[in-house]
Amino acid sequence: xxxxxxxxxxxxxxxxxxxxxxxxxxxxxxxxxxxxxxxxxxxxxxxxxxxxxxxxxxxxxxxxxxxxxxxxxxxxxxxxxxxxxxxxxxxxxxxxxxxxxxxxxxxxxxxxxxxxxxxxxxxxxxxxxxxxxxxxxxxxxxxxxxxxxxxxxxxxxxxxxxxxxxxxxxxxxxxxxxxxxxxxxxxxxxxxxxxxxxx
Amino acid sequence: xxxxxxxxxxxxxxxxxxxxxxxxxxxxxxxxxxxxxxxxxxxxxxxxxxxxxxxxxxxxxxxxxxxxxxxxxxxxxxxxxxxxxxxxxxxxxxxxxxxxxxxxxxxxxxxxxxxxxxxxxxxxxxxxxxxxxxxxxxxxxxxxxxxxxxxxxxxxxxxxxxxxxxxxxxxxxxxxxxxxxxxxxxxxxxxxxxxxxxxxxxxxxxxxxxxxxxxxxxxxxxxxxxxxxxxxxxxxxxxxxxxxxxxxxxx
Numbered sequence: 001x002x003x004x005x006x007x008x009x010x011x012x013x014x015x016x017x018x019x020x021x022x023x024x025x026x027x028x029x030x031x032x033x034x035x036x037x038x039x040x041x042x043x044x045x046x047x048x049x050x051x052x053x054x055x056x057x058x059x060x061x062x063x064x065x066x067x068x069x070x071x072x073x074x075x076x077x078x079x080x081x082x083x084x085x086x087x088x089x090x091x092x093x094x095x096x097x098x099x100x101x102x103x104x105x106x107x108x109x110x111x112x113x114x115x116x117x118x119x120x121x122x123x124x125x126x127x128x129x130x131x132x133x134x135x136x137x138x139x140x141x142x143x144x145x146x147x148x149x150x151x152x153x154x155x156x157x158x159x160x161x162x163x164x165x166x167x168x169x170x171x172x173x174x175x176x177x178x179x180x181x182x183x184x185x186x187x188x189x190x191x192x193x194x195x196x197x198x199x
Numbered sequence: 200x201x202x203x204x205x206x207x208x209x210x211x212x213x214x215x216x217x218x219x220x221x222x223x224x225x226x227x228x229x230x231x232x233x234x235x236x237x238x239x240x241x242x243x244x245x246x247x248x249x250x251x252x253x254x255x256x257x258x259x260x261x262x263x264x265x266x267x268x269x270x271x272x273x274x275x276x277x278x279x280x281x282x283x284x285x286x287x288x289x290x291x292x293x294x295x296x297x298x299x300x301x302x303x304x305x306x307x308x309x310x311x312x313x314x315x316x317x318x319x320x321x322x323x324x325x326x327x328x329x330x331x332x333x334x335x336x337x338x339x340x341x342x343x344x345x346x347x348x349x350x351x352x353x354x355x356x357x358x359x360x361x362x363x364x365x366x367x368x369x370x371x372x373x374x375x376x377x378x379x380x381x382x383x384x385x386x387x388x389x390x391x392x393x394x395x396x397x398x399x400x401x402x403x404x405x406x407x408x409x410x411x412x413x414x415x416x417x418x419x420x421x422x423x424x425x426x427x428x429x430x431x432x433x434x435x436x437x438x439x440x441x442x443x444x445x446x447x448x449x450x
Binding site for chain 2: 015018019021022047048107116119123124141143161162181183185187190
């Protein structure tokens with residue numbers, strides 16, 4: 001299998017590569033358009049800020065390339081958010097693969113010290129509805145680190161709940177995305193990556 | 200529901216895991232990668248690797264070890280020790296660390312917190328604070344608790360948050376190594392002041408201490424070392440006990 005991780009100015013891409021290696025998959029990390037197009041599977045990871053990352057994707061022409069891909073694509077964390085239509089972070093128009101919008105968590109009034117932002121740590125996923133998941137993963141804990149979330153909508157493939165329900169995963173056609181970090185989510189995350197590889 | 204986190208801390212010296220009682224009398228307890236992988240398998244929610252002698256001896260941190268950890272471990276981990284400028288943190292992050300922890304270097308140069316948050320995001324920046332009660336005044340200490348500073352615990356924690364810390368890792372030097380419980384009063388006071396998560400450290404001796412730190416102490420995570428290294432408490436036992444006590448926990 002030819003699996004490519006899209007290289008761009010986002011942090012912690014190497015940890016996705018490490019997780020794939022633990023599954024026996026050697027991926028190539030590249031920003032090369034031809035290599036990305038030719039891959040069997042593409043992973044679009046990311047930790048970072050939406051507007052600067054979108055600006056980089058535009059400069060590299062990746063903003064046109066990513067939505068045009070026809071093989072299975074998996075966005076992770078910021079990758080998921082950039083695949084949505086718009087992010088409140090830096091008021092940024094995003095790739096528009098999913099119609100869902102990205103908003104900032106607002107702590108409940110009077111609860112600022114309990115409902116802390118970012119949402120960081122292990123939380124459960126429910127309402128699973130995508131080939132990334134099987135029934136055994138319902139209500140399992142996965143690892144999140146984020147201050148912004150995609151709203152629940154037509155393409156929600158898993159629901160998370162922190163302050164309010166949000167899209168823990170999205171799916172539309174060949175595009176999949178998780179807000180959580182499967183590469184850091186222990187055996188549950190490894191299963192989800194395996195399910196993506198098997199698509 | 201967001202789970203409370205259990206975090207084994209691996210103190211590293213010369214590539215080996217050690218745990219000192221009150222930071223002295225160091226005794227080796229094994230290979231950090233092996234130990235970390237075992238804890239991850241047992242259900243640890245995160246790991247912290249601290250190069251404990253880095254500040255004291257002026258030694259730079261352990262990038263090669265971090266690369267090995269990142270390859271083997273499938274849960275988030277924080278590394279600390281000897282990070283005094285952006286390029287130290289950058290090397291550790293590109294080696295695969297999820298977060299960096301800064302302690303003495305932040306006390307000496309508070310702007311380091313701002314710089315790290317700006318460059319890598321607040322979620323990368325854990326500010327570790329070692330403090331000791333001197334006649335009722337909680338004073339921040341550096342160099343493994345050896346040197347008191349002019350900073351007061353609570354105002355320093357607030358300043359760290361304002362500068363962009365993503366989490367506070369608070370160790371009470373009065374509780375560390377005593378196995379008599381965490382500094383719950385101070386932790387709760389800090390939790391009522393800060394909007395970022397607090398990792399409680401120092402004093403864990405039994406499973407009820409963790410119940411207390413998550414209820415009375417209002418902590419988001421509990422960190423311990425020797426009780427895990429010496430197998431006094433097993434992580435699976437601890438997590439199932441906390442679950443029975445109604446603490447939200449990942450089983």
